[in-house]
Amino acid sequence: MDSEKHAGHVEVQPRRRVNRTVLVVDDSPSIRHRVCEICNLHSFDVCAEAVNGADAVEKARQWQPELIILDLSMPVMNGLEAAPQLKKILPNTPIIMFTMFGETLPQAAAHAAGVNMIVSKTESLESLIGKARSLFED
Secondary structure, three states: OHHHHOOOOOOOOOOOOOOEEEEEEOOOHHHHHHHHHHHHHOOEEEEEEEOOHHHHHHHHHHHOOOEEEEOOOOOOOOHHHHHHHHHHHOOOOOEEEEEOOOOOOOHHHHHHOOOOEEEEOOOOHHHHHHHHHHOOOO
């Protein structure tokens, strides 16, 4: 009888939201740790960490993250040098430049390098997460 009541009715399960994967790139272990912590608390899964731009390029190839949080000032390869290479590998992956030089970094230079957004490290980590989420809103 129950089947008669529900004949023609298809129950649809709501789509489960899968967390976005993120690559965190910073030469400071303490900053990487804090960014990873806040990401994991707010529906971003840290798939990898990198200590400089060259390391980020390798990790991006390997892990194919959906978001990259990238420091500007790092040894070996800085964020502005790494961003164009990261965009070649992952053209649709947004890059957030998370830097102490957010107020002085020329927006045009950052955007030309492939950076989608600049966030100053003087802002709260919650602000970073809010801005990261805004990159995925339709």
